Amino acid sequence: MTTVVSRRRRVVEITGKWVVFALFVAAWQVATELAEAPYFPTPVTIGRTMVDLWLSGPAAHLFLTDAVGTQIVPSLLRLLGGWAAAGAIGIVVGLILGRSGKAYDYVSPTISFLRSIPPPALLPVFLVLFHIGTEMQLATIIFGVIWPVLLNTIDGAHTLDETVVETTRSMRLSRTRFLATVVFPAALPKIFAGLRVSLSLALILMVISELVGSTNGIGYQMILAQRNFAIAEMWAGIVLLGILGYVLNVLLLAVQNQVIGWHIRSKSLTGR
């Protein structure tokens, strides 16, 4: 009974949100039409440009244009590849450092300095070291997004319940198995929080690395549009990146609910 009510409330909430958003877009349409500012095309113009750019292909390709394959797909691959690599490195190193106080002490000043560097400041350096292209972009993304995962994993692994540690010690698990089967699951809630921050950061770094040095990708397309003063195309890129950010976040939240639903449920049971 309660679930039906709460589900209905959720539906109302979600529809309400989209209605508000639709009203906002409508207001923007009216405002931009009245203002006729050259740098602010109407939402309809932006939408039409987006369709022209990406959705006007042949039916056999699900209406996707070639630009989807040459611009959006490479961007997405770099974004997800860099994020996944940074996530894997961050989790493994974080688990080890989180359980070894001494090792952490040795590297903590280096870590806190490196993560303080605003990643775009490294772009000119990476451009020379790796040359223009995927290599340089992956380096930028990995270097920029590894810190939230690493630090959250260290934190999660470090604040493990002592009873759990003692119990597993009595089971004589090997170190690797202890990290993989006990520490890793316990640190998952914190790891997911880190992964979420990293994902939105990865999107930022993907764009900026493509703006600076690339031969394809969404950012490269936006730089071309900038050179041609194609304002509507630049807005199309902005909106596309917004949609990407939104969808990626929703997908990650869904995965998170699947994987650590137990944690969220146990938290709501204890009333926290």
Added chain:
Amino acid sequence: MSRLLRNIIGTVGVLALCELVGRSGLVNPNQLPPPSVIGARLVELFNDYEFSLDVVSTVLSWAIALGIAVLIAVPLGVLFGSVPLVGSAASAIVEFLRPIPSVAMIPLALVALGGAAETKIWLAVFGAVWPILFNTVHAVSDIDPVQINTAKAFNLTRRQMLTAVKLPSIAPFVLTGIRVSGSIALILVVSTEVLAGGSSASATILERGGLGGFITDAGTGGARMDLAIAGTFVAGLIGFVINIVFVAVQRRWVNWSDGDRAR
């Protein structure tokens, strides 16, 4: 062995390793100079008047942007958090605007506003507003109702309620938001500088190329990697100091809560 000693040994070890790799011929020393060379450049840069102007330009733009973001986001956040109807309407719009990576605006902003000082500041404001707004709304709606009711029982005026109950209670979370926004604003200022590139000496302090412009000129323009990496090091130093200051402020003035709950 104390923690501090391990910190120092570790840091020295990392630097020595980099030095060794840099001198061993494994990497091209022109592309990746060893720390000793970069250290020498750093000393030179600290005495370089032009360079210090660039650093001031970056830090000042950052501070102005963060200040504007706080002035926009905190009052809005208190409003959204206190009036549920406005709050849920606004949160719908915010939820759709927030995922837009603010760097995506850089090409457009550079065309529309040019390489002027406002460009990097407004972009940084756009990026920095969200974490503060988010944390403020969350904190206001999270105030213990017992506190509010107690204050009501004492007949506090609206203004007293705001300054004596609401603001102290949300301050730790707002500060956490400002800390997150601080690093985002720095990323945006430097990004815009890197993309705009170059520095004209005649420009006013805010219109200079800044640290990002310096690094771009040194790295891609002049292929002076020692200068570029030294500049990057300074950028890291700025981020490091900013973080330390925020942690100190949090410990000193809002020490009644660590403010991490709202994240």
